[in-house]
Amino acid sequence: MEELLEKLKGEIIEQLNLEDVKAEDIGNDDPLFGDGLGLDSIDALELIVLLDQNYGIAIANPEEGREIFQSVQSIADYIEANRN
Template sequence: MSAHSELVESLKRDVIEVLNLEEIAPEDIENDAPLFGEGLGLDSIDALELTLMLERSYGCRLTSPEEGRKAFASIEAMAAYIEANQK
């Protein structure tokens, strides 16, 4: 498994844990499915939780709402953001 694939799987587990999505398994989350709206149906409170998770667990700090929208588009987008911005 590549480092990117491992990061994607780790992110799925972290999102489920941080947001208490007990009824969802990591394999239920498609890599490119939207996290907000029709995909997982997350909301603005969830976005705050994910922002904190990125800072604490991955050392990435979002600098603007626009950056957050791009980073949280999907699990795949979040993984790419971490790979590009991890300190």
């Protein structure tokens, strides 16, 4: 799990062009949207692309993303639960 969390942080920074952010700046449970990293709706869609391309997990309804993308931890949990 620890490894997945670190890998995810790196992937998120790269996919979302968060140039000023380092992996160690992101707490596992920090909120990604709103006050946290300040991500927006397009970032949420990019995260859906990331899960699809890197983990083979397809999310059909963007509304589902709200729950899944709360934090790096919640994304990792979702990946663990849905990876075959």
